[in-house]
Amino acid sequence: MSGENCETCGDVAVRMVVLGFEEAEELALCRGEDGGRVRVDTGIVGPVAAGDSLLVHAGTALARERA
Amino acid sequence: MRFVQEFRDAELGRALAADIAALVEPGRSYKLMEICGGHTHAIYRYGIDGMLPEQVELVHGPGCPVCVLPMGRVDDGIAIAHEPGVIFACFGDMLRVPGSRGTLLEAKAEGADVRMVYSPLDALEIARANPDREVVFFAIGFETTAPSTALTLRRAKAEGIANFSCVCNHVTIVPPLQALLDSPSLEVDGFIGPGHVSSVVGVRPFDFVPAEHGKPMVVSGFEPLDVLQSIRMLLAQFADGRRELENQYARVVAWDGNPRALAVMAEVFEPRASFEWRGLGTIPRSALKLSDAYAELDAERRFTTPGVRVGDPPACQCGEVLTGAIRPWECKVFGTACTPERAIGTCMVSPEGACAAYYTYGRYARERGVTV
Numbered sequence: 001m002s003g004e005n006c007e008t009c010g011d012v013a014v015r016m017v018v019l020g021f022e023e024a025e026e027l028a029l030c031r032g033e034d035g036g037r038v039r040v041d042t043g044i045v046g047p048v049a050a051g052d053s054l055l056v057h058a059g060t061a062l063a064r065e066r067a
Numbered sequence: 068m069r070f071v072q073e074f075r076d077a078e079l080g081r082a083l084a085a086d087i088a089a090l091v092e093p094g095r096s097y098k099l100m101e102i103c104g105g106h107t108h109a110i111y112r113y114g115i116d117g118m119l120p121e122q123v124e125l126v127h128g129p130g131c132p133v134c135v136l137p138m139g140r141v142d143d144g145i146a147i148a149h150e151p152g153v154i155f156a157c158f159g160d161m162l163r164v165p166g167s168r169g170t171l172l173e174a175k176a177e178g179a180d181v182r183m184v185y186s187p188l189d190a191l192e193i194a195r196a197n198p199d200r201e202v203v204f205f206a207i208g209f210e211t212t213a214p215s216t217a218l219t220l221r222r223a224k225a226e227g228i229a230n231f232s233c234v235c236n237h238v239t240i241v242p243p244l245q246a247l248l249d250s251p252s253l254e255v256d257g258f259i260g261p262g263h264v265s266s267v268v269g270v271r272p273f274d275f276v277p278a279e280h281g282k283p284m285v286v287s288g289f290e291p292l293d294v295l296q297s298i299r300m301l302l303a304q305f306a307d308g309r310r311e312l313e314n315q316y317a318r319v320v321a322w323d324g325n326p327r328a329l330a331v332m333a334e335v336f337e338p339r340a341s342f343e344w345r346g347l348g349t350i351p352r353s354a355l356k357l358s359d360a361y362a363e364l365d366a367e368r369r370f371t372t373p374g375v376r377v378g379d380p381p382a383c384q385c386g387e388v389l390t391g392a393i394r395p396w397e398c399k400v401f402g403t404a405c406t407p408e409r410a411i412g413t414c415m416v417s418p419e420g421a422c423a424a425y426y427t428y429g430r431y432a433r434e435r436g437v438t439v
Contacts, residue, residue, distance in 0.1 A: 044214050059185060059215060060186065062319075063319045
């Protein structure tokens with residue numbers, strides 16, 4: 001849940017910043033807007049790097065945000 | 068934070084609202100449907116509907132996967148949760164969705180081991196930590212969520228985790244949209260298209276909306292300025308006499324979607340011949356099941372379930388809300404017998420549901436006659 005809504009059941013994604021990346025596992029350690037840290041599956045966005053901004057839904061990175 | 072604050076700027080919001088007002092043609096009204104529950108939530112949360120001219124009405128489509136799940140599927144999940152030795156993992160919104168004989172939360176109170184998870188990956192972690200238990204993940208969601216389930220199932224298969232399986236309730240957005248557009252009772256002038264679903268499937272699958280039905284669609288982001296800009300783009304199309312598919316959310320959505328996501332979904336899932344949608348009936352090829360290559364991870368093949376079709380409660384008008392035929396507060400049980408605390412209909416259960424979003428953000432202002 002994110003605040004008062006459930007991002008997994010809605011078409012909602014939350015922004016997270018990549019802190020580290022395990023390439024073999026395709027998992028990134030990310031920090032959310034609330035400061036919490038979670039492991040995120042990067043299987044559909046490919047390799048990421050520290051500092052990348054991701055949109056994360058249900059524990060999976062959906063996209064890298066482009067400026 | 069980058070990408071957030073610049074899309075919540077109040078001054079820019081007022082400027083967009085003024086642009087929208089200027090595009091309204093005298094004597095004309097506009098009924099725009101947001102397909103996605105996330106948009107419904109954003110519209111009420113940020114008071115976007117209150118910034119629009121009276122001639123622009125927003126109606127809420129079938130974009131909340133919890134809201135459209137029929138009661139029989141919930142009953143099937145509860146039956147599996149009560150199986151001895153099962154750990155039943157699901158997203159938080161599913162816990163309070165009523166089946167015909169209660170909810171998953173009530174099943175938990177009765178002793179079933181029901182656990183809320185944030186992601187399918189969390190459910191897989193529970194399976195790794197409990198090798199002597201059967202862990203069943205109740206997957207639900209549109210194409211936004213389906214890749215997450217698919218990636219997790221691929222991990223489970225690769226690691227040979229035999230005590231993990233999945234009840235697949237994933238649905239797809241194009242068939243119900245097609246069904247809505249084919250309905251002679253639909254009175255919608257244009258569509259605010261789903262943003263994160265489109266990050267997976269792309270914009271192109273929605274070509275048929277203007278091409279076959281003459282309705283404009285703008286795929287939209289979820290921040291307040293995203294939604295306002297999308298509405299402005301729709302009204303500009305009307306003013307110019309155009310009926311086109313446009314992408315407001317280009318910073319996230321590619322026209323052809325995400326090829327990696329589409330590939331893993333094609334590997335793990337295949338279309339069901341048909342699927343029942345609450346309020347919309349049975350729609351061909353509108354949901355996904357596990358492919359034969361993943362049959363050993365399919366909980367529907369591993370467990371026996373009732374599989375019974377259950378009709379909606381007679382008082383519930385979720386179907387009419389989901390098709391835009393009535394607005395949430397026009398349902399006869401809205402806010403009285405049906406509230407977020409004690410929901411009759413699924414539109415009131417999920418925060419992304421149109422009724423819950425309206426109840427939470429609109430009800431009291433409307434009752435007081437205050438413009439939000």
